[in-house]
Amino acid sequence: MYGLVLLRVAIAKRDAAVADAELLAFVRLLLACTYFWSGLQKLHVLFGAVGLTALIAPLWPGFAELPDGARIALGCAIAASESAIGLALLFERTRRVAAGLAIAMHALLLLVLALGLGWNAVVWPWNAAMALFAACVAAPARGAARTSPVAALRCTRS
Numbered sequence: 001m002y003g004l005v006l007l008r009v010a011i012a013k014r015d016a017a018v019a020d021a022e023l024l025a026f027v028r029l030l031l032a033c034t035y036f037w038s039g040l041q042k043l044h045v046l047f048g049a050v051g052l053t054a055l056i057a058p059l060w061p062g063f064a065e066l067p068d069g070a071r072i073a074l075g076c077a078i079a080a081s082e083s084a085i086g087l088a089l090l091f092e093r094t095r096r097v098a099a100g101l102a103i104a105m106h107a108l109l110l111l112v113l114a115l116g117l118g119w120n121a122v123v124w125p126w127n128a129a130m131a132l133f134a135a136c137v138a139a140p141a142r143g144a145a146r147t148s149p150v151a152a153l154r155c156t157r158s
Helices: 002-010 016-040 045-056 061-065 068-088 092-114 123-137 149-153
Strands: none
Touching (some): 045 092, 068 092
């Protein structure tokens, strides 16, 4: 993801204001796609039954004793919510709420990880960076920054 942002910076227009607006739209689009895909790829039985159980166990030790159907339903709801955050980041009217939900999700994940799951240390900076990106794209668009995510996909001309 970071490589795509750096590539976009390298081919940006010469006009700084336009380049900044297009870069913000591009980052917003990448972030939205990341959240959408992250949620979509969790929409399966094993996420709720296994992955979510391992993640929630430090906060709710009795979670594993819930019926499989309840854990799977909760897992699907969480996955769908993550995809919805991605979609909501694309629209100005819903962007701030979506960013707030994304930041809350990453804060909760960092809290759970702090309780000692012993997972890969890369997960910490990833969650912190994603929360920071969500905060950056949440700012209300002004002037040239109203560039749409679709405009970010167009080729730039020097």
